Amino acid sequence: MLSVLLYLLRSEFDNRLLATEAARRETEQALLSAQAARHEAEEANMAKTRFLSTMSHELRTPLGAIIGYVGILQSNMIKDKTEALPLSKTQKEYLVSIRSNADHLLGLINGVLDLAKISSGRMLPILTTINPTDPTFIVGTINDLKSLAITKGIELELQFDPKTPSEVRCDPMQLKQVVKNLVANSIKFTREGRVAVHVEPVENKHAWKITVSDTGVGIKHEALEHIFEPFYQADNSDSRNYEGTGLGLAITKSFVEAHKGTIQVHSTLGKGTRFDIQLPCA
Ligand SMILES: Nc1ncnc2c1ncn2[C@@H]1O[C@H](COP(=O)(O)OP(=O)(O)OP(=O)(O)O)[C@@H](O)[C@H]1O
Numbered sequence: 379m380l381s382v383l384l385y386l387l388r389s390e391f392d393n394r395l396l397a398t399e400a401a402r403r404e405t406e407q408a409l410l411s412a413q414a415a416r417h418e419a420e421e422a423n424m425a426k427t428r429f430l431s432t433m434s435h436e437l438r439t440p441l442g443a444i445i446g447y448v449g450i451l452q453s454n455m456i457k458d459k460t461e462a463l464p465l466s467k468t469q470k471e472y473l474v475s476i477r478s479n480a481d482h483l484l485g486l487i488n489g490v491l492d493l494a495k496i497s498s499g500r501m502l503p504i505l506t507t508i509n510p511t512d513p514t515f516i517v518g519t520i521n522d523l524k525s526l527a528i529t530k531g532i533e534l535e536l537q538f539d540p541k542t543p544s545e546v547r548c549d550p551m552q553l554k555q556v557v558k559n560l561v562a563n564s565i566k567f568t569r570e571g572r573v574a575v576h577v578e579p580v581e582n583k584h585a586w587k588i589t590v591s592d593t594g595v596g597i598k599h600e601a602l603e604h605i606f607e608p609f610y611q612a613d614n615s616d617s618r619n620y621e622g623t624g625l626g627l628a629i630t631k632s633f634v635e636a637h638k639g640t641i642q643v644h645s646t647l648g649k650g651t652r653f654d655i656q657l658p659c660a
């Protein structure tokens with residue numbers, strides 16, 4: 379009786395051992411497949427980046443020539459002055475249209491290239507220590523956008539809290555791009571009123587904050603969760619009245635997150651929008 383019991387126990391034990399071994403092999407196989415799939419995805423991602431970099435270079439070169447020649451025609455700086463006939467009103471209008479379409483295309487190519495570089499990890503921030511109030515950074519970017527605001531009759535103000543940290547670690551190029559994208563959006567989507575940029579410390583967090591707010595058209599509630607997706611434009615019918623490709627916020631978010639920061643949006647349709655960016659000081 380005991381030997382039968384022992385025999386049964388033994389065979390049960392053997393069965394379980396076999397099952398465990400089979401499960402181990404299955405797990406190993408799944409791990410290998412997952413590694414192969416990851417490797418394949420990485421390869422595909424790199425191939426995509428290489429393709430996009432080459433394509434954008436190939437597209438940018440002729441586009442640069444188009445933009446350059448349009449500029450020459452617009453300024454009437456033709457080499458041989460005998461050929462420099464005055465342009466008619468319609469011809470001038472056509473040149474403006476060629477230029478704005480070429481600029482749009484260039485913005486699209488640059489944006490797609492930036493996103494491809496970001497997703498392949500080739501655009502990691504190069505951190506240096508800067509003073510955020512230094513005229514080269516946020517102040518300079520705001521100054522570059524002043525004429526745009528003035529043309530639309532919108533106030534553009536910048537305020538630094540006196541307690542703003544005087545030393546922060548960040549990539550100055552990416553910081554300027556983030557501020558430029560947000561402020562350019564605010565100016566673009568505001569018909570009247572003001573765009574305000576505030577820089578302040580975040581108490582007890584060794585962090586600092588940039589807030590960009592406007593009195594513009596606002597963003598509808600359902601669109602808020604999508605606006606950081608590439609090519610998303612909140613109101614297609616409305617956005618078509620504005621320049622843009624829907625890449626600015628996707629790039630902005632990637633840059634902020636690469637700095638281990640956060641970006642948040644609050645908006646009321648018809649009243650305005652506010653973007654809060656929080657960045658660590660070090
Ligand atoms: N300040 C704002 N006020 C109202 N809507 C905004 C604002 N900022 C962004 N949006 C909405 O979010 C969408 C995405 O913004 P994003 O900057 O990514 O694209 P874009 O400005 O349309 O084009 P791009 O920045 O690539 O030139 C915009 O099309 C717009 O609908």
Ligand SMILES: [Mg+2]
Pocket residue numbers: 559562563622625626627
């Ligand atoms: Mg934009």
